[in-house]
Amino acid sequence: MRVALLVTCLNDTLFPDVGRAAVTVLRRLGVDVEFPPGQACCGQPLINTGYLAEAVPVVRGFAAAFHGYDAVVTPSGSCAGCVRHQHAMVARRAGDAELAEAVAATPPMYELSEFLVDVLGVTDVGAAFPHTVTYHPTCHSLRLLGVGDRPRRLLEAVRGLRLRELPAADECCGFGGTFAVKNPDTSVAMGADKARHVRESGAEVLVAGDSSCLMHIGGLLTRQRAGVRVLHLAEVLAATEGAGARAERVS
């Protein structure tokens, strides 16, 4: 099986550790994941802001970059959701039959926890992370993809990890893509409540499956000098005894 990694433009540019962590976990489980260098972005920032016509070349580039693989895996529920639910819409709205065909030929798209649990059939990925964490189920993972308790099951199997309940866990953090800058006041009001709940959980680390949401919540937590850091699920799963998740990514 030829498996491609969609690292996502955000992880690629701002959080390369998340991409490396995903590679580490997948290799540990025997998946020789490849990085198609033609990949850039799934197009979600454009699509969800209403620039669907502008998104056409982005979707076309995406389809070309991943053509021929058996599966694509990505450490982002949001990007997986965009590929699965919005690429066909972009092609249809543009009336571009060729693009619609290319989109239909895109290999199956999996968010990381789905790939690990459903495709590989693994919940214990051999990780160790002796810290108290809480988990935020990001909206697109939770509602658009329906990943359910897969991330939780993966975390529960991590050695030494103590999982704390996050109050009002299924409520949006307020990131919402360009919503965060188009409606910054509302976005921050939502994020402030999320940050408060994270602190109430008593965890040292907030874990989620989307770097975008973590960037927003983490950005609020560091501004508040909250003393809670954020890590992507992939980074926790990549951690092993004696080689913990990188401590420098502190919030």
Added chain:
Amino acid sequence: MTATFVGMPAFPEAARAALGDSQLRHNLAHATATIRARRREVVAEVDEWEELRLAGAAVKDAALLRLDEHLVRLEAELTARGVTVHWARDAAEACAIVAGVAEAHAITEVVKVKSMATQEIGLDEALAARGVTAWETDLAELIVQLGDDLPSHILVPAIHRNRAEIREIFVRAMGDAGRPAPAGLTDEPARLAEAARLHLREKFLRARMAVSGANFAVAESGTLVVVESEGNGRMCLTLPEILVSVVGIEKVVPTFTDLDVLLQLLPRSSTGERMNPYTSTWSGLTPGDGPREAHVVLLDNGRTRALADELGRQALRCIRCSACLNVCPVYERTGGHAYGSVYPGPIGAILNPLLRGVGTDEQVDSLPYASSLCGACFDACPVRIDIPGVLVELRAQVVDARRGTARHAAEAVTMRAAAATLASGRRLGLAQRGAGLLRRVTRRSVFSWLPWPGSRWTGARDLPAPAREPFRAWWRRTGGGRR
């Protein structure tokens, strides 16, 4: 009433003002949490809730598919039962029809059943302009009217008020509108309800004309349905001699059986009740019982425009339950006034642009963006309106309507530049080198301050600087970490 939504600023600005109101934030958080919990409990009791939602969506879709036929049938059945049927293209026509009925009978005051359609067309204000006073009789609408306020929720229009504020409004304003509040009124819910009952009772007994909306209109039997909790609506529907009902054309269903599914979905989704306390149905006039003259105004006011929108037309399935408002994290924090319409929250964010069209009004155009697209509304909707999907479609319509204009040109240029960069791995790699330069020049790993428009992020949040070595550069340098 002088309060008006006309001239409201676009959502981000209106929201900023609302977010600063700590009393409002507290009232809303408390009220929405309470009603959410109640809904969750009664929905969980229904094993086949998902099947019921699918059935609800199917019933409404089938009704909308042959809307023209059902409406003609409805008109025929109503007419056969002694009702005068009027057709109104827009708010002005509808208001003129209702005012005309009042004037024909020299009526100067009417009592009103809670109705979104009449709020939508601004009926109370239109009647007042022609010398007819309209009294709201739904408790929450009464609070809004007495407070010279605007509704902020579809089901609970005074949700932004707490008990203490309601008591103040009653004490201050009831006297000018009729029977004053009892002396020594406290803010206990039972005492407040008693004050409203006494105040309204004289209006019910005096009024010669009532105005209602309808939750549903059954074509085959010419039956209108009003669902409520208080019984005040039933007083209006049965006591006065003249009844005028303003009904959005999307309220029609072909058969009485269709109500089976919808009346199961509505109370559980709206008030969190298994069954609503009062369901009034009436099919035209009955000699010796109820009103002696009845009119039905079938209202378009943008509904055919919405119906023409291939994706957006699903919004016409809406049964005005408010479940989407109660679960919306944006609504919970900004409240309803920020949406600048009697239809706030997620459904308002799609319904207003669909009814009124995009590309002409900045406030309307801002509504599809008043959402983080978290999807909680879609999950809660009893008729499965894909609100996030319609929001994205409407955003695209807003962007398309602005193409070639100067409005938001900076955003369009930014987005086109982003598209060019994000369409190819090679170009993204080049952009990353430029971004890496930024990090080296500023020698920062985290930005706490950026000039506008970056300040819209860094005003409250830190932003990590671009990585020293992006993932793709690392992969190329190390052969994917193998070298």
